[in-house]
Amino acid sequence: MEIKVRLHGLLRDSLPREMKGQTTLTLPETATVQDVVAHLNIKRKVSANVNGMQVQLSYRLQPNDALQLFRIVGGG
Amino acid sequence: MRYGYNGKILHVNLTTGELTVEEPPESFYRKYMGGSALNTYYLLKEMPANADPLGPDNILALSVGVITGAPISGQSRMTSTAKSPLTDAIGDAQSGGFFPAEMKFAGFDAFIIKGQSSKPVYLWVHDGQYELRDASHLWGKITGEVEAILQEELGDKQIEVAQVGPASELGVRYGAIMNMSNRANGRTGMGTVMASKKLKAVVVRGKQGKKQFKMADPKGLINLAQQGVKELPESDVASLSKYGTPEVTGYQQAAGGLPSYNYNSGVFDSWEAIDGTTMYDTILRGADEDKQDRRGRDTCYACTIRCKRVVEITEGPYKVDPYYGGPEYETTSTFGNYCGVSDLPAVAYANQLCNQYGMDTISCGATIAWAMECFENGKLTLEDTDGLEVRFGNAEVMVKLTEMIAKREGFGNILAEGSARAAEIIGRGTEEYLITSRKQEAPAHMPQLKRSIGLIYAVNPFGADHQSSEHDGAYEGDEPEYPERLAMIGLTEAQPPLSLSPGKINFALKTQHFYSLADSVNVCQFVYGPAWQLYDPEVLRATITAVTGWDITIDELLTIGERRVNMLRAFNARDGIDREQDQLPAKMFKKALKNGPTAGLKLDRAEFEAALDEYFRQSNWDVETGIPTRHKLTELDLAWVADQLNL
Numbered sequence: 156m157e158i159k160v161r162l163h164g165l166l167r168d169s170l171p172r173e174m175k176g177q178t179t180l181t182l183p184e185t186a187t188v189q190d191v192v193a194h195l196n197i198k199r200k201v202s203a204n205v206n207g208m209q210v211q212l213s214y215r216l217q218p219n220d221a222l223q224l225f226r227i228v229g230g231g
Numbered sequence: 232m233r234y235g236y237n238g239k240i241l242h243v244n245l246t247t248g249e250l251t252v253e254e255p256p257e258s259f260y261r262k263y264m265g266g267s268a269l270n271t272y273y274l275l276k277e278m279p280a281n282a283d284p285l286g287p288d289n290i291l292a293l294s295v296g297v298i299t300g301a302p303i304s305g306q307s308r309m310t311s312t313a314k315s316p317l318t319d320a321i322g323d324a325q326s327g328g329f330f331p332a333e334m335k336f337a338g339f340d341a342f343i344i345k346g347q348s349s350k351p352v353y354l355w356v357h358d359g360q361y362e363l364r365d366a367s368h369l370w371g372k373i374t375g376e377v378e379a380i381l382q383e384e385l386g387d388k389q390i391e392v393a394q395v396g397p398a399s400e401l402g403v404r405y406g407a408i409m410n411m412s413n414r415a416n417g418r419t420g421m422g423t424v425m426a427s428k429k430l431k432a433v434v435v436r437g438k439q440g441k442k443q444f445k446m447a448d449p450k451g452l453i454n455l456a457q458q459g460v461k462e463l464p465e466s467d468v469a470s471l472s473k474y475g476t477p478e479v480t481g482y483q484q485a486a487g488g489l490p491s492y493n494y495n496s497g498v499f500d501s502w503e504a505i506d507g508t509t510m511y512d513t514i515l516r517g518a519d520e521d522k523q524d525r526r527g528r529d530t531c532y533a534c535t536i537r538c539k540r541v542v543e544i545t546e547g548p549y550k551v552d553p554y555y556g557g558p559e560y561e562t563t564s565t566f567g568n569y570c571g572v573s574d575l576p577a578v579a580y581a582n583q584l585c586n587q588y589g590m591d592t593i594s595c596g597a598t599i600a601w602a603m604e605c606f607e608n609g610k611l612t613l614e615d616t617d618g619l620e621v622r623f624g625n626a627e628v629m630v631k632l633t634e635m636i637a638k639r640e641g642f643g644n645i646l647a648e649g650s651a652r653a654a655e656i657i658g659r660g661t662e663e664y665l666i667t668s669r670k671q672e673a674p675a676h677m678p679q680l681k682r683s684i685g686l687i688y689a690v691n692p693f694g695a696d697h698q699s700s701e702h703d704g705a706y707e708g709d710e711p712e713y714p715e716r717l718a719m720i721g722l723t724e725a726q727p728p729l730s731l732s733p734g735k736i737n738f739a740l741k742t743q744h745f746y747s748l749a750d751s752v753n754v755c756q757f758v759y760g761p762a763w764q765l766y767d768p769e770v771l772r773a774t775i776t777a778v779t780g781w782d783i784t785i786d787e788l789l790t791i792g793e794r795r796v797n798m799l800r801a802f803n804a805r806d807g808i809d810r811e812q813d814q815l816p817a818k819m820f821k822k823a824l825k826n827g828p829t830a831g832l833k834l835d836r837a838e839f840e841a842a843l844d845e846y847f848r849q850s851n852w853d854v855e856t857g858i859p860t861r862h863k864l865t866e867l868d869l870a871w872v873a874d875q876l877n878l
C-alpha cells in the first residue's frame with residue numbers, strides 16, 4: 156500500500172534536503188507507524204498523526220493514509 | 232581569590248545622581264549567585280512595601296551571575312527585577328545576547344537603580360568607570376536609532392546597550408528592556424519601570440574585562456564547553472539550533488497544545504504557514520541561496536547552539552530588517568495562532584515593531600487576540616476600535632493594532648494597559664474572554680494539556696510563565712525520556728498523562744526550584760536543564776565549580792532556587808498578595824477546548840484547588856494563605872525575611 160509521509164522539524168533531515176520532509180512510501184499491508192519510523196531510520200522519540208488525528212506508534216496504517224511525524228519537544 | 236564574578240555592585244540613585252559601589256563578601260555571592268535571587272534581595276532590603284510601580288520608590292535591579300562571561304554556552308543572561316506595573320506584584324524577566332557578558336567585563340555584577348531622574352539620562356559603564364549622561368536626544372527614538380547614536384557618541388561599535396523604547400516611555404504596561412535591539416527582557420513591564428525612572432539606556436563596555444576574566448579551573452571549563460559542542464548534533468536541542476524555538480509549533484499542534492483563537496482551541500489549521508521550518512525555508516536571511524544556517528541564525532555570547540532567528544524581508548507590505556532579529560515560538564504563537572493569523576511576514580513585522588518600540592510580544596499579541604474574541608462576540612464594535620474589523624485571522628489589523636499600542640493611539644491606548652485593565656475599562660462582560668493570571672497574559676503552553684505548567688502559571692510570583700518549571704511531557708508516560716537527568720534532582724516516578732497528582736506536583740516544585748536557580752546563576756534554560764536541554768544538572772554544577780572554584784552540590788544549588796522562589800513570594804506577601812491571587816483564567820474552567828486532540832478539555836476547579844493545597848504543603852508554606860512560613864524561611868537562611876513579614 157502507499158502511505159504519504161510528512162516529517163516535521165529536524166526529522167525532515169532524515170530525507171534528502173530537496174524533499175523537504177515529504178515522501179510516499181510503498182509498504183506491506185501490515186505496516187505500523189513504528190515500521191515507518193524504523194524504515195526511515197529515525198532514532199528520536201516521535202509523535203505521530205494520521206489524517207490529522209494523534210495515534211500510537213503501534214497504529215496499523217491503512218492504504219492512502221497521510222502520516223505526519225513530529226519530534227517530541229518541550230519548552231520554547 | 233575571587234573567580235568568575237567582579238565582587239562589585241553599582242548602586243544608582245537617579246533622584247540625587249549619586250553613584251556608589253558596594254563590594255559584598257564571597258558568602259553573599261554563594262548564597263544568592265546573581266540574577267533574580269540577588270535582585271530580589273535588594274528589593275526586599277531597600278524597597279518599602281506597597282510602593283507605586285511607576286514611582287521613585289520602586290527599585291529596578293539588573294544582574295548577571297557568577298559564571299556570566301565564561302567561554303561556555305548558555306551563560307550570557309541578564310535578569311531584571313522590579314515591582315511590575317502590569318501585575319502590581321514582583322516582576323522579573325531574563326534576556327540573553329551579548330549585553331550580559333559585556334556587563335560582566337565592564338566590571339560589575341549588578342546595577343541597583345533607585346529614584347527617578349528629572350530628565351532623561353543613560354548610564355555609561357566601561358572598564359570599571361561609570362557615569363550618568365544626558366539622554367534628552369535619545370528620548371522618543373526607536374531602539375535601532377538609539378544604538379547607532381550611542382555608538383557614534385561613544386566612538387565604539389562594540390558597546391552593548393540595554394534600553395527602553397518609545398512604548399515604555401509612553402507607559403505601555405508591558406514595555407520591555409531591549410538589548411541588541413532584538414533581545415527582550417520582555418515580561419512584566421520591566422521596560423515601563425525603567426522608563427518611569429527616565430533611564431533611557433544602560434550602556435556597557437569592558438575592553439580589558441574579557442582578558443582579565445578569571446576562572447578557578449579554566450581547563451575543566453574548556454572541557455565542558457567542548458563536550459557541549461561535540462554533543463550538540465545528536466542532542467535534543469539540535470532542532471532548536473537549526474529551526475529555532477518556532478520548531479515547537481508542529482509538536483504543539485500534534486498534541487493539541489497550540490493555543491489558537493485566544494486559547495479557545497489547541498489546534499490551528501494553518502500552523503504550517505508559521506512554523507519553524509517554513510520560517511527557515513522562506514524568510515530567514517540567506518534562505519534564497521540556501522545559506523540560512525550561516526546567515527539566518529544568531530547567538531548569545533559563546534553559545535554553540537545559535538538558536539536566534541534572523542529574518543530578512545525586502546519585498547511586500549511587511550519589510551523586515553535583519554537587525555531586529557526574528558520571532559520566537561511565543562511570538563509566532565501570540566501574533567499567529569492566538570490571533571488566527573497565518574501570514575508569517577506579518578508576524579515577523581509585528582515582532583519587529585515590538586523590538587523597535589520595546590514591547591513584550593506575548594502580552595501584546597495576546598491582548599490583541601483578546602480584543603479579537605471580544606469583537607467577534609459583539610462586545611466591541613467598530614466605534615470602539617476606530618473602525619477596525621478586529622477579527623480573528625485579520626493580519627493587517629493585528630499589525631495595525633501593534634503599532635497603535637506602541638504609540639498609544641486610539642484604541643491602542645486602551646490595549647496598552649494590557650487585556651485585564653482594558654476589560655475593566657470597557658466592561659460589558661469582556662473579562663469573560665481574558666486569559667490572564669495576575670493581570671498578565673498567558674504564554675503559549677496550555678494549562679489544559681500541561682497540568683503542572685498550569686499550576687506554576689497560577690502560583691508563580693511574577694505571573695504565568697512557561698520558563699519557570701519543566702514541561703509535563705518530560706515526566707509523563709511509561710517510558711520517560713530523561714530518567715537519569717530527572718533523577719539528579721530527585722525525580723524518579725513519572726506520572727500518567729494529564730495528571731495533577733502529588734507526584735506531578737512534586738515534579739512541578741522540584742523543577743521550579745531548578746529553573747529558579749537557572750534564573751539566579753543566570754543561565755539559558757535551553758542549555759542547562761533537567762530534561763531535553765544540552766547540559767544536565769550535573770554539568771551545571773561542574774560548570775559553576777570550574778568557574779568559581781566552589782565545591783558545590785546539586786542540593787545546594789536547588790536550595791538557591793528555592794530561596795529565590797520564597798523571596799519572590801515574600802515580596803508579594805509584604806504587599807498583601809496571597810493565595811487568593813493564585814488564579815488561572817476563569818475561561819479555562821468554564822469553556823471546553825474546541826477541535827483536535829484536546830477537544831472537550833477544560834480545567835476542574837476542585838482539582839485545581841486541591842493542587843494548590845498540595846503545592847503549598849510540599850513547599851512548607853501556609854496552606855490557607857500560600858505565604859512562606861518562618862520555619863521554611865529560617866531553613867533557607869532567610870530569617871530576616873520572616874521578620875519583615877512579622878511571622
Ligand code: SF4
Nearest residue numbers: 305531534536538755
Ligand atoms: S540556546 Fe539560544 S537563547 Fe540560549 S544562549 Fe544559546 S543562542 Fe542564546
